[in-house]
Amino acid sequence: MSRIGIGIVGAGRIGKLHAENMIKHPDIELIGVSDVQLNEALLRWSKPFNLSIVTDSYLQLIEDERVDAIFICSPTNTHIDIIRAAAAAGKHIFCEKPISFHYEETKQVLQLVQEAGIIFQVGFNRRFDHNFSKVRALVDADKIGEPHIIKITSRDPAPPPASYIAASGGMFMDMSIHDFDMARFLAGSEVETVFAEGTVLVDPAIGELGDIDTAIVTLRFTNGALGVIDNSRRAAYGYDQRVEILGAKGSxxxxxxxxxxxxxxxxxxxxxxHPQYFFLDRYMASYKAELEHFIECVSNGAAPSVSVFDGYQAERIACAARRSLGEHRIVHMEEVV
Structure with a gap:
């Protein structure tokens, strides 16, 4: 098999992590990276990789015939333009979550991907975690019967800076969206209703920006199961990532x-x-596994297990949670269309 040429758009924390995993992969040729902040620090970081392209223009990567796939690791508000350009050029796409801040735009990506005939994978890396993937396999094998209650705890060790919060899209879109996807993944069912409660208990600056840092979200699934997600921007003891599923025959x-x-x-x-402190430590293996899955899909022309549709559904749940919080009521997913 010939090596797959990849270009990375966005050389922040996640972009650099993917690059470091790619250069160790025998089936990948990392052609280049682009970042709007093309500075000395980026040039120093990229030098050991011997990249052909280091640029501030993602179009340079998309237009290069050696590039088969684009990894989109830039801020969310840039994703749609990059996706459109990459799809028009017939490049396969891996896109970090969320695909966009507006599920209506993400729905348009569904059509773009279909028309372009490309592979598109969303960066819900937690699906590839050794623990959570085994839970899904056990549920599929009917080890505990039909799921009745799904409980997800997801708490960060410390809140991000205010500058990050201001551009994040809010807690539900930035942080909880992983848990919304995980809830669908573990339940094997779509969400029917959403009820969210949230407040500011960690950092007043987050509240001043119109966001929350502490939340409980209750879900009802179409298969009848119930879900509870608790989120916090600060768990003083470390990065807290736990799941419990109660089923008809066990848990x-x-x-x-x-x-x-x-x-x-x-x-x-x-x-x-204590639990591992940083998400990169906790999920390092899952980032490698999702990369491996993407390469296999591109090589074999197979549909990825986590698609645009999954990104679209998680964004809809995030929107429903935000609406529920603001309107103090249960939101039916049929309202978010």
């Missing part, structure tokens, strides 16, 4: 990944490691 639980499984037991206390 499945996922605890936090710890740096070690060492437990110290004394008369005074029983002590274990």
């Amino acid at each position: 499945i639980g996922v605890e936090n990944d710890l740096p070690t499984t060492v437990k110290i037991s004394t008369e005074e206390a029983i002590v274990t490691d």
Whole structure:
């Protein structure tokens, strides 16, 4: 198999992570990166990779015939323009979440992808996590029967700066969207209704920007199951990522990944490691696995397991949660069309 040429748009934290994984992959040729901030720091970082292109114009990557696929890792408000240009050029696309801030625009991407006949994968990396993917496999194997209750805990160790919050699209679109996708993934069902409660308990600056930092979202699925998601921008003990599914025949639980499984037991206390602190540590393996999946799909012409439709549905749930919070009521998903 010939190597797949890739260009990365956006050389921030996630773009750099993908680049570092790509250069170790035998079936990938990383052609170049683009970033609007083409500065000395970026040039120093890219130098060991011996890239053909380091530019501030993503069009230079899209127009290069050696580039088979584009990884979109730039801010969300730039995604749609890049997607349109890449699809028009027949480039396969991997796009970090969310695809856009407006599910109506994301719905248009569904048609673009169909018409262009390209592979399009969304960066919901948690589906590829070793814990969560096993939970889905166990549910599919009917190990606990029909799911009744799905509980997701997702809490960051510390809030991002106000500058990030201002451009993030809000907590539901930026942070909770992973959990909305995970809820659909684990339930094997679409969401029927959404009810959200939220407040500001972590950082007053977040509230001043019109956002929240603490939330509970309740979901009802079309298969009858119920879901509860709790989110916080600050868990002082580390990055908290847990799941529990109660089914007709039993339950499945996922605890936090710890740096070690060492437990110290004394008369005074029983002590274990804190959860891993940063999301890159917790999900490093899942980022590699989603990249591997994308390359396999491009190589074999197969549809990816996480598609534009999944991104579209998660954005609709985020919109419903925002509407529910603002209007203090249950929102039916049929309202968000």
